[in-house]
Amino acid sequence: MEPVIEDDIVLLTVPADVGYLGVLRTATAGLAARLHFALDEIEDLRIAVDEACAMLLAIATRGAELECRFSVTDDALTVEVTVSTVPGARLPSESSFAWKVLTALTTSAAATATGDRATITLLTRRVSG
Numbered sequence: 001m002e003p004v005i006e007d008d009i010v011l012l013t014v015p016a017d018v019g020y021l022g023v024l025r026t027a028t029a030g031l032a033a034r035l036h037f038a039l040d041e042i043e044d045l046r047i048a049v050d051e052a053c054a055m056l057l058a059i060a061t062r063g064a065e066l067e068c069r070f071s072v073t074d075d076a077l078t079v080e081v082t083v084s085t086v087p088g089a090r091l092p093s094e095s096s097f098a099w100k101v102l103t104a105l106t107t108s109a110a111a112t113a114t115g116d117r118a119t120i121t122l123l124t125r126r127v128s129g
Helices: 018-034 039-057 097-105
Strands: 008-015 065-072 076-084 108-114 117-125
Touching (some): 008 018, 039 108, 039 117
Antiparallel strands (some): 076 117
């Protein structure tokens, strides 16, 4: 889902290193809380973002940065994480366990790899009132 002009956009860039994933998890939780997501929805989204980043870290170039774009609407949060990748890098298959985790924890998940960059996009809509 492409963000529209009314969306609030938050951009966050961190080194592509597991030590910085806590920053992205915290930002994810904070934005989801702002949308009044339930605690279990927030935790599911934190886990999904962590899993998506782990997939990308596995194929990231040395010294790369994780670029994270959060699009906030009234009832949804879209998280798009991008990294520069090593030549010939491939994201896990959609039949892999890691991909099943992403699709179970979010409303939708998608991945693209073009040239030397890979992106995973997660959309989560608030289900609680």
